[in-house]
Amino acid sequence: MTQPPNGSPESIEPPMGLLAELTHRCPLQCPYCSNPLELVRRERELETADWSRVFAEAAELGVLQLHLSGGEPALRPDLETLVARAAAVGLYTNLITSAVGLDADRLARLRDAGLHHVQISFQDVTPEGVELIGRAPGALSKKIALARAAVELGLPWTLNAVLHRHNLDRVERFLELALELGAHRIELANVQYYGWGFVNRAALMPTRAQLDRFRAVLERAVRELRGRLAIDYVIPDYYARYPKPCMSGWGRSVMVVAPDGTVMPCHAAWVIPGLTFPRVQEQPLRAIWYESAAFNAFRGTGWMREPCRSCPRREEDFGGCRCQAAMLLGDAAATDPACALSPHHEAMVQLAERESTAPPPPFTYRRMGARTTLRQRELAAAGA
Numbered sequence: 001m002t003q004p005p006n007g008s009p010e011s012i013e014p015p016m017g018l019l020a021e022l023t024h025r026c027p028l029q030c031p032y033c034s035n036p037l038e039l040v041r042r043e044r045e046l047e048t049a050d051w052s053r054v055f056a057e058a059a060e061l062g063v064l065q066l067h068l069s070g071g072e073p074a075l076r077p078d079l080e081t082l083v084a085r086a087a088a089v090g091l092y093t094n095l096i097t098s099a100v101g102l103d104a105d106r107l108a109r110l111r112d113a114g115l116h117h118v119q120i121s122f123q124d125v126t127p128e129g130v131e132l133i134g135r136a137p138g139a140l141s142k143k144i145a146l147a148r149a150a151v152e153l154g155l156p157w158t159l160n161a162v163l164h165r166h167n168l169d170r171v172e173r174f175l176e177l178a179l180e181l182g183a184h185r186i187e188l189a190n191v192q193y194y195g196w197g198f199v200n201r202a203a204l205m206p207t208r209a210q211l212d213r214f215r216a217v218l219e220r221a222v223r224e225l226r227g228r229l230a231i232d233y234v235i236p237d238y239y240a241r242y243p244k245p246c247m248s249g250w251g252r253s254v255m256v257v258a259p260d261g262t263v264m265p266c267h268a269a270w271v272i273p274g275l276t277f278p279r280v281q282e283q284p285l286r287a288i289w290y291e292s293a294a295f296n297a298f299r300g301t302g303w304m305r306e307p308c309r310s311c312p313r314r315e316e317d318f319g320g321c322r323c324q325a326a327m328l329l330g331d332a333a334a335t336d337p338a339c340a341l342s343p344h345h346e347a348m349v350q351l352a353e354r355e356s357t358a359p360p361p362p363f364t365y366r367r368m369g370a371r372t373t374l375r376q377r378e379l380a381a382a383g384a
């Protein structure tokens, strides 16, 4: 344990998890993808040897769980090698996949290489619903096939459902599907409005009535499925009373490594102006975790202002999400407007109610090179 340089009384524990975004390439184009608008291209991705060193450094630092994510990590031809290297240094490995481009044979090879767990994203429960979001024809049958393969191979798997106004009313069917396919866990995650989700917020925002119904279904499912299916859930911030303890606190338990080696405390932290994020090519993970300015910027409680500074919940939710405060208020050190104690909370709720009851605009789908187009559209709208 180390004392943080910002004078906070808390000590710094080692990170529990590392999210390795192996690539931003993906066969899907989900309009809520949390990847940045400026996606990293293939030629800037870390090589096998770089990732292997990162995993060894992570294990040495005290990381226990490695989440192999993307984009679609199966697009990396060296995925089996990476899993084997991670397993060799003692990391518990979880593969986060869309299942498009990953078949049963390759999953068996990954299991043999040391993979412990797989998380499969289901954009919806119908072929049309999955295609509306992911734009990959035939994707649902591939997801179902991979889920069955995971069960056959004895790999525990989680069904990840990202929920929004177009599929929230089918939450019962998501639960049934998880049970039918033998999932160990389901994640019912309402869209978080970062990255592409922020661009598409008005097209995705559910109504309060949808959310109230979701809560009732959730409460019943948690009661009735106890012992059969583990249920995790995320409520949309815009309708919350208190914010989520984002990433369990800034620089407190997770590190995220982007495909080009940039290390952040959260996958959305690139939206915060003025922070420079270190890269694994320049510094060891240990130095990044304990000493970098970026990881210490919002660590502990020393950076907080009122109302967080004197709030009894400050050690529970850590003032909410810094990225959301930066995006909505232009001030990363402000109280997350998702909190009812923020002076900006009411405006956030009104915005959600306004957007969710208006007809949904068309999606802006996630794709490489789209940032320039988005900027051009902004300038056109502003009459520039």
Ligand code: SF4
Binding pocket: 026, 027, 028, 029, 030, 032, 033, 034, 035, 070, 071, 072, 098, 121, 366
């Ligand atoms: S959210 Fe969709 S587009 Fe983004 S990485 Fe996952 S599957 Fe690909």
Ligand code: SF4
Binding pocket: 242, 243, 307, 308, 309, 311, 312, 313, 314, 315, 317, 318, 319, 320, 335, 336, 339, 340, 341, 342
């Ligand atoms: S005031 Fe700050 S610490 Fe208190 S509940 Fe709101 S966000 Fe959390």
